[in-house]
Amino acid sequence: MALGRLLHGDPQHDTDGVAIGHGRGYELFTNLAFGGRRDQVFTRLAELSGARPGDRVLDLGCGTGYLTQRMAAAVFPGGSALGIDPSATVVAHARHLADGVPGCTFERGIAEQLDAPDGSFDVVVSSLMIHHLPAPVRPQALAEMFRACRPGGRLMVADFRPPKSRIGRHLIGAATGPAMENNPVDQLEGLIRDAGFTTTTVGDLQPWIRYVTASRPTGHTA
Numbered sequence: 001m002a003l004g005r006l007l008h009g010d011p012q013h014d015t016d017g018v019a020i021g022h023g024r025g026y027e028l029f030t031n032l033a034f035g036g037r038r039d040q041v042f043t044r045l046a047e048l049s050g051a052r053p054g055d056r057v058l059d060l061g062c063g064t065g066y067l068t069q070r071m072a073a074a075v076f077p078g079g080s081a082l083g084i085d086p087s088a089t090v091v092a093h094a095r096h097l098a099d100g101v102p103g104c105t106f107e108r109g110i111a112e113q114l115d116a117p118d119g120s121f122d123v124v125v126s127s128l129m130i131h132h133l134p135a136p137v138r139p140q141a142l143a144e145m146f147r148a149c150r151p152g153g154r155l156m157v158a159d160f161r162p163p164k165s166r167i168g169r170h171l172i173g174a175a176t177g178p179a180m181e182n183n184p185v186d187q188l189e190g191l192i193r194d195a196g197f198t199t200t201t202v203g204d205l206q207p208w209i210r211y212v213t214a215s216r217p218t219g220h221t222a
Ligand SMILES: C[S@@+](CC[C@H](N)C(=O)[O-])C[C@H]1O[C@@H](n2cnc3c(N)ncnc32)[C@H](O)[C@@H]1O
Pocket: 007, 015, 016, 017, 018, 019, 020, 030, 060, 061, 062, 063, 064, 065, 066, 067, 084, 085, 086, 087, 090, 109, 110, 111, 112, 126, 127, 128, 129, 132, 133
């Protein structure tokens, strides 16, 4: 289905998930879907991550880099925000959109197998990515987030919260496919805890975001 392909792209050879293939189309659709609140929502997610000036941030499944840019602003001066995404097209688009933003870089990669040393980030974030991963891969991705986050570091994961009504979910499914229609967002907190993090807050942002914040305990090894 056309909109589903726009949002979720085609399966990638290097991941079991799916990647966005069209950065410009994704930007257009997402701005519309947030009904004028996108900047407000993502700026709030950056605040909720607890990132401070000087922090090193990793944004997994960064897409066009909307959150990555806000994280780079939150850690300025002295910090850095690295966005990772499997799609070469989207990474190129993210680089273009963030041209000139201090400390904001992008690389290709997959969340469940990160090319990052243990404990190399103060803050790990991810928005609207987890539902792209097949269920068995989600714990692997969370385990990688835990590994890459330094002891005492912080995590913020946000994902799509499907409508409560059956008809609402059906409409989402018809437009975008089953990944968003049936997204088990209520399992997010448990997945994060199972990876070893201590969850600190769970909440919703309008129009359709669930977020969980957490920290990696000090002195705990994976
Ligand atoms: C709906 S987009 C969200 C993009 C961005 N984080 C945002 O909030 O606008 C989901 C992103 O996850 C990426 N993705 C899919 N499979 C992935 C994987 N295994 N690891 C990391 N990212 C993945 C897709 O390429 C896509 O850019």
